[in-house]
Amino acid sequence: MEVVVPLHFDSTKLPEILERRRSWILKTRSRLLSEHANTVDSWQAKRPDRILLRWRSPDLNENSLDEDLSNSAPTLSNRTLLETWTIQYVRSPSNRITCIPDSDHRLTLTGSTDHLDACQRVLRQWLAHRAQEELMPWLRQLSFDLDLPCRRISVRGQKTRWASCSSQKNISLNYKLLFLPRPLVHYVLVHELCHTVHMNHSKAFWALVEQKQPDYSWRDQALKKAWRYVPRWVEAR
Numbered sequence: 549m550e551v552v553v554p555l556h557f558d559s560t561k562l563p564e565i566l567e568r569r570r571s572w573i574l575k576t577r578s579r580l581l582s583e584h585a586n587t588v589d590s591w592q593a594k595r596p597d598r599i600l601l602r603w604r605s606p607d608l609n610e611n612s613l614d615e616d617l618s619n620s621a622p623t624l625s626n627r628t629l630l631e632t633w634t635i636q637y638v639r640s641p642s643n644r645i646t647c648i649p650d651s652d653h654r655l656t657l658t659g660s661t662d663h664l665d666a667c668q669r670v671l672r673q674w675l676a677h678r679a680q681e682e683l684m685p686w687l688r689q690l691s692f693d694l695d696l697p698c699r700r701i702s703v704r705g706q707k708t709r710w711a712s713c714s715s716q717k718n719i720s721l722n723y724k725l726l727f728l729p730r731p732l733v734h735y736v737l738v739h740e741l742c743h744t745v746h747m748n749h750s751k752a753f754w755a756l757v758e759q760k761q762p763d764y765s766w767r768d769q770a771l772k773k774a775w776r777y778v779p780r781w782v783e784a785r
Contacts, residue, residue: 594664594781599655599671601631601726602777603682603733631726635671637661645670668781672705672723675782679703679723687719687737694760696741707783710736710771713743727777735767 551562566573631653638658645659647670655674661667684701691698700718710728711721719740725733738761746753757764 594784595637595661595667596671596779596781597635599633599635599675599779601633601678602729603631603726604730605630606730637667647671647674649674665784668784672782675723675726676703676705679721679726683721683723683725683733683737686733687721687741690734690737691741694738694741696744696760698741698744710774711740713740713747715747717744719744724778724782727779727782728774729777731767732771732774735761735764735771738764739768 551566633649633653633655636654636656638656639661640658642659645657645661645663645666648656648658650656655671657667657670659666680703684703687698687701690696698713698717698719700716702718702720703723704720705724706712706720706722709722710725711719713719721737721740725736728736739757742753742756742760745756761767
């Protein structure tokens with residue numbers, strides 16, 4: 549702690565003054581430390597140091613529905629199927645922020661990295677590109693395998709939907725699907741492909757879903773809680 553006093557102040561009086569104000573000093577110090585810790589936590593939550601994508605991992609089944617897997621460690625057998633990217637922030641004079649991925653699963657963000665909104669926007673753009681690389685070919689293959697043809701496929705960042713299908717059989721995927729375990733992503737893709745036949749949730753639609761995905765029921769139930777897998781910073785605007 550630093551004490552600032554007026555010029556020519558009698559420093560011999562300081563110990564007595566500090567002792568009288570001891571309680572206030574300790575209380576204020578504790579409050580400032582707490583505020584600093586909260587600021588650091590908030591900063592880390594908004595500017596992540598890693599991205600954990602579960603879309604490759606089958607680490608979810610009917611018997612684990614009640615488990616909160618959003619922050620738990622994956623099983624040893626499935627750990628290698630997780631896609632973990634570490635994030636490095638390099639501040640530079642540039643007003644733009646660039647995101648460069650490398651073969652070691654590291655994302656390097658360079659530029660005005662003190663701007664949280666800009667960092668989040670760039671990371672969301674990278675997620676959308678990653679979804680185009682992985683989810684779109686997966687959907688195309690499923691479309692062929694299930695004999696449920698679709699037309700155009702796009703990737704967006706919908707707020708409340710994992711995906712959607714238009715009456716023209718165009719399917720829009722949410723890049724946030726990358727955060728979900730593979731069984732749930734697979735179900736979403738099958739679900740939307742079934743909408744190319746039935747643009748509703750009629751009995752005929754669910755019969756088709758069951759035909760293409762016999763165990764769809766537990767997946768549909770798990771999907772209702774699946775937003776817990778998506779980090780808070782992804783939803784920030």
